[in-house]
Amino acid sequence: xxxxxxxxxxxAFLFAVSGCSGNSAPxxxxxxxxxxxxxxxxxxxxxPPVGAPINAVxxxxxxxxxxxxxxxxxxxxxxxxVRELEKEISEGVKYTFWTFGGTVPxxxxxxxxxxxVEFHLNNxxxxxxxxxxxxxxxxxxxxxxxxxFSAPGHxxxxxxxxxxxxxxxxxxxxxxxxxxxxxxxYGLILVEPPEGLPKVDREYYVMQGDFYTVGRYREKxxxxxxxxxxxxxxxxxxxxxxxxxxxxxxNALKVNVGETVRLFVGNGGPNLVSSFHVxxxxxxxxxxxxxxxxxENVQTTLVPAGGSTIVEFRSEVPGTGVIVDHSIxxxxxxxxxxxxxxxxxxxxxxxxxxEVDSIYLGDKAASxxxxxxxxxxxxxGTLTLEQQVKAGEALFAGTCSTCHQAxxxxxxxxxxxxxxxxxxxxxxxxxxxxxxxGLSGPITVNGAAYNSVMPPMSQLNDDEVAMILxxxxxxxxxxxxxxxxxxxxKVRSSTPRPQGAAH
Amino acid sequence: xxxPALGFVLMNAAGLVGGVFASDSHVRLPGGEFKxxxxxxxxQGKVLVAPFELMxxxxxxxxxxxxxxxxxxxxxGKVVPVFAEARYLSHWSSPLxxxxxxxxxxxxxxxxxxxxxxxxxxxxxxxxxxxxWEYSAAADGSRRDARGDPAWREQILGWYAKxxxxxxxxxxQTPANVYGVQDLHGLVWEWTEDYxxxxxxxxxRAQGEQDRLKFCGAGAIAMDDRENYxxxxxxxxxxxxxxxxxxSNLGFRCxxxxx
Numbered sequence: 001x002x003x004x005x006x007x008x009x010x011x012a013f014l015f016a017v018s019g020c021s022g023n024s025a026p027x028x029x030x031x032x033x034x035x036x037x038x039x040x041x042x043x044x045x046x047x048p049p050v051g052a053p054i055n056a057v058x059x060x061x062x063x064x065x066x067x068x069x070x071x072x073x074x075x076x077x078x079x080x081x082v083r084e085l086e087k088e089i090s091e092g093v094k095y096t097f098w099t100f101g102g103t104v105p106x107x108x109x110x111x112x113x114x115x116x117v118e119f120h121l122n123n124x125x126x127x128x129x130x131x132x133x134x135x136x137x138x139x140x141x142x143x144x145x146x147x148x149f150s151a152p153g154h155x156x157x158x159x160x161x162x163x164x165x166x167x168x169x170x171x172x173x174x175x176x177x178x179x180x181x182x183x184x185x186y187g188l189i190l191v192e193p194p195e196g197l198p199k200v201d202r203e204y205y206v207m208q209g210d211f212y213t214v215g216r217y218r219e220k221x222x223x224x225x226x227x228x229x230x231x232x233x234x235x236x237x238x239x240x241x242x243x244x245x246x247x248x249x250x251n252a253l254k255v256n257v258g259e260t261v262r263l264f265v266g267n268g269g270p271n272l273v274s275s276f277h278v279x280x281x282x283x284x285x286x287x288x289x290x291x292x293x294x295x296e297n298v299q300t301t302l303v304p305a306g307g308s309t310i311v312e313f314r315s316e317v318p319g320t321g322v323i324v325d326h327s328i329x330x331x332x333x334x335x336x337x338x339x340x341x342x343x344x345x346x347x348x349x350x351x352x353x354x355e356v357d358s359i360y361l362g363d364k365a366a367s368x369x370x371x372x373x374x375x376x377x378x379x380x381g382t383l384t385l386e387q388q389v390k391a392g393e394a395l396f397a398g399t400c401s402t403c404h405q406a407x408x409x410x411x412x413x414x415x416x417x418x419x420x421x422x423x424x425x426x427x428x429x430x431x432x433x434x435x436x437x438g439l440s441g442p443i444t445v446n447g448a449a450y451n452s453v454m455p456p457m458s459q460l461n462d463d464e465v466a467m468i469l470x471x472x473x474x475x476x477x478x479x480x481x482x483x484x485x486x487x488x489x490k491v492r493s494s495t496p497r498p499q500g501a502a503h
Numbered sequence: 504x505x506x507p508a509l510g511f512v513l514m515n516a517a518g519l520v521g522g523v524f525a526s527d528s529h530v531r532l533p534g535g536e537f538k539x540x541x542x543x544x545x546x547q548g549k550v551l552v553a554p555f556e557l558m559x560x561x562x563x564x565x566x567x568x569x570x571x572x573x574x575x576x577x578x579x580g581k582v583v584p585v586f587a588e589a590r591y592l593s594h595w596s597s598p599l600x601x602x603x604x605x606x607x608x609x610x611x612x613x614x615x616x617x618x619x620x621x622x623x624x625x626x627x628x629x630x631x632x633x634x635x636w637e638y639s640a641a642a643d644g645s646r647r648d649a650r651g652d653p654a655w656r657e658q659i660l661g662w663y664a665k666x667x668x669x670x671x672x673x674x675x676q677t678p679a680n681v682y683g684v685q686d687l688h689g690l691v692w693e694w695t696e697d698y699x700x701x702x703x704x705x706x707x708r709a710q711g712e713q714d715r716l717k718f719c720g721a722g723a724i725a726m727d728d729r730e731n732y733x734x735x736x737x738x739x740x741x742x743x744x745x746x747x748x749x750x751s752n753l754g755f756r757c758x759x760x761x762x
Contacts, residue, residue, distance in 0.1 A: 084666035096664050125751055126668040129736065130743030151743040152667065152750040153590065175739040176732045183664075214657075224661050227732060228653065 038193070038292055041139055044163030046114030046194065049075035053118070058107035061241045062253055064203040064264060065110040067196055073114035080107060082123045082131045082150070082172075082185075089211060089237060090244040090335065092220040097242065098129065098172065098183040104242025105207035105268060106170070106187030111137075113165040113191050118157065119144065125153035130174055132156070136306070137168035137189045145173035165193040167290030167308040169266050178270050182212055182230050184242055186268030188308060193292065200312065201259035206338065207266035208274045208303065208325060209242065210235035217334060233271040238330035240323060240338040247323060247338030255315045257344025262312045266290075269305025275326040276303050276311070278340065280319065285312040300326050315342045317351045370394050371467070378463055378485060385470070385482055392471025395464055399457065408476035414452060416445040419476030428469070428483055432491040435465050462488040529556040530683040531761065537638045540650070540734040552638045557631060558756040560674035560685050561693060562622060564595070565607035567614065570622050572599060577618055586617035588747050608673040610691045610754040616746035619694045623757035630696035631758035637734065640687040642680040650734075659733040662689045667752040688733075694755040698741040 053075040057065040068074075083102045089095040100106025111117060123131050130151045134143035138160045147158035172185035188207060212230040213223035217237065229236065240247050247253060255261050267274045277300040285294040286301045290308035295301075303309050315321075323338035324331035331337050346353070374391030377383040397406060400418075404410050408419035418424055423445040424431055438456035442449060457465070462485040473481040534552040571578045571592075579591055579598040592613050596602020605611075614622075616630075623629050631639070643649035650656070672690060679685050687693075744753070 086666070096666065126666050128663060128665065128667045128752060130740055149743055151740070151748055152752065154743075154748065154750075174743075175735050179660075179732065179736075224657075225664050227657070227660060 038165070041163035044113055044165070045161060046073045049073050049116045053077050055079075056109055056111065056117075058101060058109060059205070060101065060103045060107060061105055062204045062206060062247065064108050064190075064205050068110060068112045068115075068192055069196070070112050071194075073112070073116065075116045075118060076111050077118045077120070078109055079120045079122065080109075080133070082121065082127060084124070084127050084129065086222070088243060088245075089213070089223070089239070090218050093213075093215075093218060094222040095211065095213060096183070096222075096225075098131070098180060098185045100133070100170070100172075100185060100187050104184035104186075104209065105205070105266060106185070108187065108205045108264070109170075109189040111162055111189070111191055112196075113162055113194055115162050115191075116159060117162060118159045119148065120155055120157050121148040121150050122155040123150040123152055127152040129180075131172050131180065131185065132174050133170055134173040135160075135168060135170040135189055137162055137164070137166070137170070137191050139163050142173065143170075149174065162191045165191050165292060167191075167264055167266070167287070167310055169268065169306050169308055171268060171306065178230055179225065179227065181268060181270040182210070183225060184209060184211075184268070186266070188264055188266045190264060197262070200262045202253075202255050202261045203264065204253050204261070205264050205266075206240050206247070206253075206323065207268055208238065208240055208272075208276070208336065209268040210270065210272045211237040211239060213237070230270065235272065235330075235334060238272060238325055238334040238336040240336060244335040244337075249339075252320070252339035252341045255340055255342050257315050257318050257342050257347070260312065260314045261340075262310060264308070264310055265303055266308045267303040267305050271305060272325075272327075272330070273305055274303040274336075276301050276309065277324050277326040278311075278313075279322040279324060281313050281315075281321045281340075283311040283313050286310070287312075315340075315344075317347050318342050318344050319351075371464070374467060375463055385474070388467050388470045388482070389474050390471075392467035392469070393475075395460075395468050396471055399460065400468060403454070408472065413448070413450070416443065416448075416450045418472050418478070420446065420478065422446055424472060425479045425481075428473075428481060428487070429491055431469055431472075432465060432483065432488050433495055435460070435469065436488070436492055437495055462486075462492065528560075529558055529759065531556050532635075532639060532682050532684075534638070537634065537641070538648075539634060539637055541633075541637075541738070550634050552634055554761040555631070555635055556759040556761060557635065557639055557682075557684055558758070559679070559683060561610035561691055561754045561756045562619075563608050563674055564601050564605045564611045567592075567611040567622060568595075568599070568601060568607075570625060574621070574625060577621055582618070584747075586747055587615040588749055591615060591618065591749055593749075594751065604670075606670075606673065608675075609671045610674050610686070612671065612691060612751050612754045613749040614694075614754065615749055616694050616698065616744070619755040620696070622755075626757055628757035628759045630694055630755060632697050633695045633738075635758055636687075636693065636695050639680070639682060639684050642682055642684075644678050644680060647681055656733050659688050660736075663733075663736055671752070691752050691754040692737065692740050692750070694753065695741065696758075698744070699746060 050072040051074060054077065056076050056078045058080070059065050080100050081102070083099050084096060085099055085102060086094050086096050097104050121133050130149060132145045132149040134145040136143055138144045140160060144158055144160060148156040150156045168189050168191065170187050170189055172180035174180050186207065186209065188205065212226045213236040214226045215221065215223045237244070245251060265276055283298040283301065285296055286298040287294045287310035288301065289304070290310060301309050301311065319342055321340035321342065323340065325336040370387070370390040371394050374383060374387045377387050403415040404418050408417060410417040416423065423443065434454065435457050438454050440453040442451045465488045466483045466485045469483045472478065532555055534554040537550050537552050539550050575581055579595065582591055590613060594604045594613055601607060620630055641648045641650050643655055674690070675685050677686050677689050680687065
């Protein structure tokens with residue numbers, strides 16, 4: 001503390017000096033102005049373990065072991081079993097996962113800085129492959145990899161002292177490393193700082209990974225690993241906790257309104273970096289990259305492959321928060337979705353829910369007036385051609401101009417022109433048909449061939465179709481003419497109309 | 504074509520009565536210059552494989568039972584512990600009985616390198632060297648070297664990806680390769696004579712010198728073909744073993760030099 005106080009004084013002094021040379025006195029920045037260096041591994045050895053050895057509590061995702069609650073370094077025994085298991089990666093899709101502890105991600109390990117960890121890696125006799133473990137929490141060659149190399153049906157033991165606090169990834173490092181990781185061989189180990197982490201109401205364990213199957217996304221059956229897709233970094237699935245449904249439905253993380261939440265988030269990779277985000281939530285604190293300092297008020301945080309982050313927030317209103325990789329196609333097309341269910345009473349002052357659902361026309365709002373006028377005139381039988389054209393112009397701008405363009409010229413080779421159009425002028429009833437029923441396939445307009453699809457404009461009523469067509473016939477050098485709502489009604493009743501609206 | 508096949512069956516049934524293999528249980532491989540997936544520093548991966556003979560299929564439970572009957576010191580319970588760990592032949596119902604979990608024509612597994620070597624020696628043969636094994640296993644049904652074919656690799660990786668929790672198939676079920684050898688892929692891992700001299704580092708990642716296979720004898724060797732995961736994984740598997748170790752999916756076959 002003395003050290004930091006001294007730093008503060010120096011900072012203040014510097015501010016004072018610069019203040020003298022300037023015209024206005026600077027305002028010191030808010031927040032923690034001085035960061036205290038914890039000393040890292042050089043200060044992480046708190047001496048030999050005290051007391052009897054402790055068996056580490058390991059948990060399967062999304063659960064997290066309780067805080068160690070210790071004030072002295074201990075000897076902690078970790079027994080982790082490697083299993084090769086066929087499990088469901090998506091509904092009806094099986095995949096052979098290689099796991100630490102039978103789950104993807106592997107069991108969560110929680111220790112305290114300064115602890116001496118006696119690590120046992122047990123490779124199940126049913127395994128086909130040898131495996132090992134590289135814990136990023138280990139200071140030493142390979143993170144323990146070569147000391148833990150175990151053939152099927154064999155165990156290895158090694159011991160390390162956890163010198164740095166933080167949230168660390170562990171993973172298998174047996175050749176080919178990429179394949180072992182791609183098959184799910186990763187997890188998290190939390191090394192608590194000596195004082196522990198601030199108390200929260202809920203802690204959960206979420207870890208992202210990318211998966212590479214021979215079959216397409218959601219192709220049913222047993223799906224083998226696709227080495228080429230992995231090398232190309234083109235995953236079939238991007239998942240939280242190893243399965244599309246791991247955090248959905250009944251498996252959603254549960255939080256009561258008003259509770260504080262801490263997520264231990266990891267990214268096993270093997271390839272992708274995660275843009276970690278919870279829809280409808282702002283992280284109050286993010287311990288970037290799983291380190292000791294936090295950033296506040298964060299929407300989305302990057303989690304590197306082989307890295308982690310700790311996010312904390314308080315749930316304020318009931319509902320569902322959606323966990324996503326905000327590299328968003330991964331969320332909606334590759335499975336990177338999870339849910340947090342917040343249960344409790346509404347807090348309408350914070351979030352109202354939907355208050356108003358009304359039509360919004362944007363810049364079309366002003367131009368809707370002629371349509372209303374024309375509709376009224378139609379009803380009273382006083383509709384003039386001028387009124388009809390004006391209303392048609394407004395409707396055309398909203399519905400038709402996207403393709404046929406405001407000037408009626410269309411787009412060469414794609415959308416046919418309505419301006420000086422032989423096709424439009426040839427047959428008024430056919431024109432009505434096209435608007436009502438849509439048109440697809442080859443046609444010739446003004447000597448040019450077109451072959452596109454116009455959807456049926458099912459959202460337009462007879463009046464509106466008549467307005468649009470009358471406007472078109474009396475614009476852009478067309479031959480004129482007038483179509484009534486009755487004309488449209490006649491055609492509508494005489495042709496079968498496909499289901500479905502255009503917009 | 505019938506006659507050799509019949510001879511094979513007869514000889515197989517006769518087993519190792521004389522301690523000598525029937526020639527029909529072996530095939531002759533011509534050898535020659537071969538590009539190993541391992542990078543031998545002195546030869547840049549090119550190795551010369553002398554002509555040799557290799558068993559068509561891995562050694563079976565029946566064959567190994569015959570061996571331990573004749574060689575008491577290799578029976579379960581009698582073997583010297585430094586030559587085989589406690590689970591040696593643990594899938595047999597008793598030291599001299601196969602039982603329900605070990606069909607006669609399944610490949611023998613749960614055997615140590617020492618035991619496998621002793622078996623081959625008793626048959627006036629030896630374990631194949633890694634080079635011989637790799638050379639044989641590079642072939643498929645029509646090509647001597649199919650290793651560049653992604654489909655071939657994918658097929659091998661497919662077997663690697665399945666856990667070993669189902670009973671092993673009988674030997675001789677997979678199609679013969681171009682030399683007439685079967686089961687080199689898709690059935691069991693196999694011991695090689697010099698497995699201990701080509702140890703891949705247990706932590707096979709690009710970390711300068713650590714990327715090397717462990718140094719031994721003539722020169723350091725490393726993986727030359729990093730895309731050839733099929734070979735890499737077999738090397739990784741073997742290098743996880745000590746000579747007294749066993750696993751439930753590691754067997755062997757014997758080879759002979761051709762004079």
